[in-house]
Amino acid sequence: MTTIFLDHVRSQLALHQLRNGKGNPLLILHGLGERSPSSVPGIVRGWNGPIFALDFTGHGASTVPVGGGYTCEALMSDADAVLAEIGPLTLLGYGLGGYVGLLLFGSRPTEINGLIIMDGPGLDGGGGRPTSPMLVRVSQSDLDGSAPDPWALAELASDVRPPSYAADHVRQIQVLSGMDTAVVVACLGRPEWLTATLESPVIVESDVTSALSTFSSI
């Protein structure tokens, strides 16, 4: 594994190359509180091209900022920094990484060659609709600068993910990506935002092996 650091806004993002090679790159996005795997996970060994994994801000070897303020949109822009670095790629996201991947796909529909959504921490966020607002607080003694950032754990487990917002992004993918099958839902979890996406003909429920095979040939 080799690691490079991308300067992005005020963070340094750790991008790990788990496998070299030519062809369509695969980018793995970890779940909430996790970090990138240090070697190629068995489940993606059949992938034809190079394999990368990104540590989101506040996670793994990436910068742990002070003061919190996490959003899935900021993490989406972390993944977009990888897109700027290595060009079009296929995404495989665990939990939070699956939702962030959907946002990025909807925002860069011509530069993502498919998304696979897997189970993992942070798939649900704070649910599909706002609940009673509260001030999210973190104990000062937990803020020692190490990853994962306690602010990330608190804020990205309570952010609202409306079904209509996910559907907006799916509409962008459906109209602009030019793909017949763009997103493979390979997880058991069905948060509201994910259920809403299943109405689109470019989103299918399948398993990761066939998903990798579909996107590998792009």
Place this chain on the structure above:
Amino acid sequence: MSNEIDVVRSSLPQAQRPDRSRRVDVGGIEVSVVEWGDEAAQPILLAHGGFDFAGTWDLFAPLLAERGFRVVAWDQRGHGDSDMAALYTWEADMRDAAHVIESLETDKPIPVLGHSKGGGMMNQLAEVLPHRVSAVINLDGIPNKRGFTNQIDRSDVNALAAELTGWLDHRRRAGQMNRRADTIEGLAERRQLMNPRLSMEWLQYLVTVGARCDDDGWRWKIDPTLRFGPSGAWRPEWAIPRLRGLHVPYLGVIGTVKEEMGWGTTPDEAFPILPEGAEFHALADTGHFVHIERPEYVAEMTVNFLGRVL
């Protein structure tokens, strides 16, 4: 250079810089807190709008101070003299507001007043910390279902694509960005494009308090990584039932002239969603910055309201 500042400020003698300033740790970063008036007087907290800063209260806050209030304002993170942060959210701004209230070291609830985004924040503060808030004064920050004046139709694929890629492209450049340097007059003229109803004297004054003078010119002290929209998953209509549910004395003031920076909430939209017993004033021939266009009138209204309810 200080001569230049003196000349600009002398055209607005009624504007006053704060009497005191301090810094408050809000969890690793610091915000700048300023105060006008007697330290022993009744505190009132002022929350500025997006892309503004505490210095935008320099006309209005002294009027409250001379009427017997300890007026407390802060620069939101990334604005004015507060630290820039790596990340920004509404929730983080709300936490910062709570830290500023805690810094007053009083257990008694206090009145809070907010303009625009700050008004929306104070609405929420009264819901999440009802024991800390004795009254809310909202200046042109009352929500409506449509959202901001410039909000796009999200079902328009091309418009949404432009907004989403525009935001990501901005983030790609943001780390290297610096605000454009200009003269005092140049910065004021640019700001007038977004705030067309505000006088050049006031906008030039704002440059002297909200911008810094570098070797190559003046720059706004607002984090260049900040950008309007997209507002993420947040929907303006979420705030409406919450506003109705507040149980503190409430004064709502809106300007009736629509502006780029405003929310465009009409009296017909505002009136049915206000808390029970709220006072409401829709000001004729007044834009989004009600407290800058009509400082004496709004200050008098605020003090009279607080005299009745506190």
